[in-house]
Amino acid sequence: MxxxxxxxxxxxxxxxxxxxxxxxxxxxxxxxxxxxxxxxxxxxxxxxxxxxxxxxxxxxxxxxxxxxxxxxxxxxxxxxxxxxxxxxxxxxxxxxxxxxxxxxxxxxxxxxxxxxxxxxxxxxxxxxxxxxxxxxxxxxxxxxxxxxxxxxxxxxxxxxxxxxxxxxxxxxxxxxxxxxxxxxxxxxxxxxxxxxxxxxxxxxxxxxxxxxxxxxxxxxxxxxxxxxxxxxxxxxxxxxxxxxxxxxxxxxxxxxxxxxxxxxxxxxxxxxxxxxxxxxxxxxxxxxxxxxxxxxxxxxxxxxxxxxxxxxxxxxxxxxxxxxxxxxxxxxxxxxxxxxxxxxxxxxxxxxxxxxxxxxxxxxxxxxxxxxxxxxxxxxxxxxxxxxxxxxxxxxxxxxxxxxxxxxxxxxxxxxxxxxxxxxxxxxxxxxxxxxxxxxxxxxxxKYPSYHCTDLQHQHSDKEMAFCLSAQNTNSLSVNIQQLMHTLESIAPDELYSLSQLLLRRPRYDIHCVVTAENKTVLMEKLNELTIKINDGKEISSQQTTTLSEEMHMLASLWLTGDIANLNSMLKPVGLINPALHLTGYGFDGLRYWLEETLDPTEKLRQKNDSVKSKDLILAQLKQSISNLLEFPIDSIKGESLIENLGLDSLSALTILAPYQKGKSTIKAHDLFSYYTLNELAEALIDIHASGTSSSSSSPLIAPSPISQSSVGSNLPSLKWLSYGHGRQTVILAPPLNTSMEAWTQQIPALIKSGRRVFVPQYPGHRNSPFLEEKFSWENLAGEIAEFIRSELQSGSVDLVGWSFGGCISSLVSIRYPELIRSLVLISMAPSFCENVFGNTIGLHDELRDKQDILEVIFGSDNIINSLSADAPMNILRHYYEALTSFNIEDDLKNITTQTLLVRGKNDCVVDDASFTRLTKIPHSKSIYYEEHGHYIPLTASRSFNEKLIEFLDSVQNHV
The missing domain is CATH 3.40.47.10 (Thiolase/Chalcone synthase)
Known part of the structure; x- marks a missing residue:
């Protein structure tokens, strides 16, 4: 110069x-x-x-x-x-x-x-x-x-x-x-x-x-x-x-x-x-x-x-x-x-x-x-x-x-x-x-001190190491691989262990795999092979990690199973890794979005008014409408496409459902979000056109499959069951008192998406179901759930999630029948209640009104309290409240041996902090607190709660 x-x-x-x-x-x-x-x-x-x-x-x-x-x-x-x-x-x-x-x-x-x-x-x-x-x-x-x-x-x-x-x-x-x-x-x-x-x-x-x-x-x-x-x-x-x-x-x-x-x-x-x-x-x-x-x-x-x-x-x-x-x-x-x-x-x-x-x-x-x-x-x-x-x-x-x-x-x-x-x-x-x-x-x-440790550069020298790769699609995975290969060209051979540690800290997305290699040459060869596989459209799979050292095998296994908490506890601090070793960020699959590029116009939908349409026709119309509105290529929209992943909002829903709101139909925009996939929405629209009524009042989520009770003991209170999904792992969601399955409207799709089958019990006397006073007791309710797991599910053990009253039943099942329960989640629940428990529940209405803006997105503009209610009459609810005042498992908490997640909102008007804290006596429990929420966390903090719930269930399953 x-x-x-x-x-x-x-x-x-x-x-x-x-x-x-x-x-x-x-x-x-x-x-x-x-x-x-x-x-x-x-x-x-x-x-x-x-x-x-x-x-x-x-x-x-x-x-x-x-x-x-x-x-x-x-x-x-x-x-x-x-x-x-x-x-x-x-x-x-x-x-x-x-x-x-x-x-x-x-x-x-x-x-x-x-x-x-x-x-x-x-x-x-x-x-x-x-x-x-x-x-x-x-x-x-x-x-x-x-x-x-x-x-x-x-x-x-x-x-x-x-x-x-x-x-x-x-x-x-x-x-x-x-x-x-x-x-x-x-x-x-x-x-x-x-x-x-x-x-x-x-x-x-x-x-x-x-x-x-x-x-x-x-x-x-x-x-x-x-x-x-x-x-x-x-x-x-x-x-x-x-x-x-x-x-x-x-x-x-x-x-x-x-x-x-x-x-x-x-x-x-x-x-x-x-x-x-x-x-x-x-x-x-x-x-x-x-x-x-x-x-x-x-x-x-x-x-x-x-x-x-x-x-x-x-x-x-x-x-x-x-x-x-x-x-x-x-x-x-x-x-x-x-x-x-x-x-x-x-x-x-x-x-x-x-x-x-x-x-x-x-x-x-x-x-x-x-x-x-x-x-x-x-x-x-x-x-x-x-x-x-x-x-x-x-x-x-x-x-x-x-x-x-x-x-x-x-x-x-x-x-x-x-x-x-x-x-x-x-x-x-x-x-x-x-x-x-x-x-x-x-x-x-x-300029701060650098504390990187040169000893890391010599660890695992000439030993096989795990290199984790992940992306949301194969295009991004290819970009990530190319970026990694570029990084490999400039790093020293003894920095491979540090590179492995950094990759283990990157998020695990839908497409993920582990490549094993003992040196730069082998790693470059395997990355090239993986690139060819991706370009040829072949399935991506991880290499065997059993040949790795015990530490490296454990790290790779934790990353593959998504056990982030335990993984992070085993990884070396990032600050100890040479700061000059720098990885580029996620390889985005960028497409051009610019107004100057007008898309070819598509023929607009001509909707038939009140005729009952076939599922295939309605599905085709829905796909065309979404493609026209949001510019997804129509071939990319499938019947099994998840509605939540289509980028729809309430305004989009108005446009998509407008052709089906004619005549006697009372379907509303928010009903679109009540279904899991486009196939389920299309099936529901057939019924809506046939009956002229919205299905949201009876099936706000996805169409449930009722379970026969014939095999359940006649001396038990006779719960009714609704089934969702077809996953391998079974989850039972026990709702609060006088609350319909709509309470779980945000959890059921997330659990199904995670590969689980979901069951929701409907309590005696709820939604016009029979209530026999002589058969009603805590022990009988717990016994019937246990019998249902044994005779109907035959799945060995289940994950049991109980909310409020449902938490009381769930904890009792876990105490009496521990062999049937794989994990336990207790939400807004206490080990015992005071005599004024009924008076405390009055405040729940205020909480629902305070969260009206959030809940209207889920249930529409109807009365939120009515949307959640299971319509149990007061003469039946009296028996439930009497049972709650006598409920006390304080001395039995130590007998709950399963992994347990405890969830509470700081503003809960029913369960105070002291009562909830006593639950921490459960041996294998961990607690989550929500500062700005109350009794209705699964509804008002659904996104965060769902992530923590599925993370917990996954971690339990990974250790089984």
Whole structure:
């Protein structure tokens, strides 16, 4: 790299060190970086991801930074305009999106601003890079703090009014959806904010994340920023305002600087407290030593930068956090390449440093000359550059300029033309970002010690190891394999064990397998063989792991069976693995979703009015309707397609069911979600057209199969049973008192999907069933369930899930007949009840009303209480309440020997905390508490509850 100057104004010294100087990190188990005291409350970065022009991942990004060459170019994105006018940093696959991964229909994906789509990809990659399980992030009340450009994709939508005014377009182009969609998809309950302060947005988003973590509003946070240009609108504006570079470059701090050049980017970080990261053994890329924001106030103009305000911000931050400027190695500048803005920024920086009256020797950095000005994303782009500098122990070269700006006094700041080894005595690297409306942000990042252990590199040397591969489909699996092979090319042979450990921490998706190998050569060969298998459409299967060492066999087995809790307890902490060993994120199966591509019109459905239709015809109509509405290829929609996976919402349901709402039919939109597959919906629609009534009142889930009671003992109370699904494992769901099977409306499909058969008992006197007082007792109810398991199911043992009253019966069955019960789940249940148990249940109505908005999605707008009721008359319920007041298994809890999951909501008005706590006397039990829920957790927290329920049942089954 040629250097055309050595000294300007007696201040700027350009260093041209030997480019071949060794700058490798020391692979030792010692502290690297500064000796500054580490504070447990500091916020640190444990995961990161980014995509920029010419850089699909962070490995590419670092290589581009080190080369210091611009990736700015012209684009053919807008062929109707002269492409030579539009030079910028463009992302190649800006329109690609893996809609299936995020459970979004093709139609909705086309309605979405590409910024929302791209940031979803990047956030997933940042989570992958943190090696944190989603459940861990949920438990940490993960917050989401995002920013994007004011979207211009909506201008394209105006050319298609039907799409432009659809709910999907409204949601898909609202800025608030950016953070909300991330929180929704991952089920994060922490703060969720979308911010806009122009070019300082992403630094201010980090500031908000830190404040919320320190205030306890969340214990982890995801920060994301994205900038994508759907139209040349911004380029036109910048050109007309003489803000953009006519040369199509960004000569930050250079004499030739004539404006900025826009660039695209998407970036994300995962943050948490140092104490939290340390306790989890996570990899720490760096910490936030100081951060702050301010505004220019009234200056020369709203868009004019203010050196005094920028200096004040830096000075205040450093004073507040006791930052020693002598220990700042480098400052990553805003550096937009404007002839006026660069001198103002430099004046603010030198002014702030001079006020400390300390000697300093600091380098300057600038990323915009390489990838362009990514606007709202520029702060995160700079921060990720800094974190990569920490990782590689290197100060990257300043992008070449012909001559520094003659208007600038650089003080003691310098530019290095070649990469330099990181100065061990300087742990700090600062980053600035300034918005064009006066919002300023500045952060000081701290280089944290690296504790990676070189001993890991020698473990399992020349022994077979397990390498886990997984994806949601074979296309993504192929991408993951290619990415892994690329990684293998650059890692040392003795790092295979570390690679195996990292892959074991990646999520296990629907398609998964284990490849075994003892060295790089064998692993590459087997990955090639697997790729050929996938391309030939052959079945993917795992290799035998019995030949592995005991430890490696156990790890592979736990991963294959999805026993994540036990797996994580056996894995080495990520922080002990060489941080230079970096895996790329999930290989998305991206398809192009763009409005300019109009799909071939399909013939619209012509529905017959009141005639009874055959199942095949109705199924064909449903498939065509869903294809028309959501743009799924019709061949991909099957009769066995799960309704929950089609990306439907209540508005889509209105359109799909509209043809069947004519005549006497009373079917409602929410009834669509009462069925498991399209086949079951089609069958139900035949009945609805025949009878003219909705089936939701009698079968809100899937059509149950009644079980004959003839074989059950005549001396027992005579329960009625409903059966769902045909899986190998059997689950009995015992509902609360006077509650119909609709109480389990969210669990039954999930359990069936997990490969289980479900049975639900209907208690005597419920739904007009007979009630014989002389046969009614706890022992008889438990005995009848036991007899049903023996005589009707003949399955050896079952998983028994009891809720409230159903929990009482279930616990008694487990005590009296332990050989029949494989596992036990008790929800909102106590080992005994007070005499006022009936009075306490009155409060349940209030809970249902408070959760009306959630429950209406499940049951529609009808009276929720009536929807759940099993219509037991009070003269029969009196016997049940009397039985509850006499129920007491306190002394028998120790006799429950099966694995037990206990579930309670903190706001339960029937079961108090003390009563529930007594259940923990059950020997093999674990408890789950829901802070913001009460008695109706399976309904009001169904998504989280279902995941925990199936995870528990799977773990029990895996140990049987």
């Amino acid at each position: 040629e250097t055309k100057y050595q000294q300007i104004n007696n201040n700027v010294e350009v260093l041209d060190e030997n480019p071949n100087q060794d700058i490798a990190t020391d692979a030792i188990l010692t502290e690297q970086g500064g000796s500054e005291e580490l504070n447990d409350n500091d916020v640190v970065i444990v995961g990161m991801a980014g995509k920029f022009a010419g850089c699909d991942n962070l490995d590419d990004f670092w290589q581009t930074i080190m080369q210091g060459k611009s990736v700015l170019r012209t684009t053919k994105r807008w062929p109707e305009r002269s492409e030579e006018n539009w030079i910028g940093g463009f992302i190649e696959d800006y329109a690609n999106f893996d809609a299936n991964f995020f459970k979004i229909s093709p139609y909705e994906a086309r309605c979405m601003d590409p910024q929302q789509r791209l940031l979803l990809h990047t956030v997933q990659h940042a989570i992958d890079d943190s090696y944190l399980a989603l459940e861990d992030l949920r438990q940490l009340k993960c917050g989401v703090f995002t920013t994007s450009l004011p979207g211009d994709y909506k201008f394209l939508l105006t050319g298609n009014p039907e799409m432009a005014f659809s709910p999907h377009s409204f949601l898909g182009n609202a800025s608030s959806t950016l953070s909300g969609r991330i929180s929704y998809f991952y089920d994060f309950k922490g703060p969720s904010l979308t911010l806009d302060t122009a070019c300082s947005s992403s630094l201010i988003a980090i500031n908000e994340a830190c404040l919320n973590i320190q205030a306890g509003n969340c214990n982890a946070a995801i920060v994301g920023a994205v900038a994508v240009f759907s139209t040349p609108e911004l380029f036109q504006f910048a050109q007309r305002a003489n803000m953009s570079s006519r040369q199509g470059k960004c000569a930050a701090f250079g004499e030739e600087a004539d404006g900025f050049t826009p660039g695209e980017g998407s970036a994300s970080l995962v943050l948490m407290r140092y104490a939290e990261a340390k306790s989890r053994g996570l990899r720490i890329y760096g910490g936030i030593a100081a951060i702050g924001i301010n505004h220019d106030g009234k200056s020369n103009g709203l868009m004019a930068p203010n050196a005094t305000s920028q200096a004040m911000l830096i000075r205040n931050i450093y004073q507040r956090s006791a930052i020693n400027i002598e220990k700042i190695a480098c400052v990553e500048t805003h550096g937009t390449g404007t002839h006026l803005g660069d001198p103002i920024e430099m004046r603010g920086l030198t002014q702030a440093f001079k006020e400390f009256k300390q000697d300093y020797d600091c380098f300057l950095g600038a990323i915009k000359p390489v990838i362009g000005h990514t606007l709202v994303c520029s702060g995160l782009a700079g921060i990720i550059k800094v974190l990569l500098s920490f990782l590689h122990e290197t100060i990257a070269p300043f992008p070449a300029i012909s001559e520094p700006n003659r208007m600038i006094d650089f003080g003691k700041f310098r530019m290095n033309a070649q990469p330099l080894p990181w100065p061990a005595e300087k742990p700090y690297y600062a980053v600035s970002a300034f918005g064009f409306t006066g919002a300023n942000g500045h952060v000081v990042l701290k």
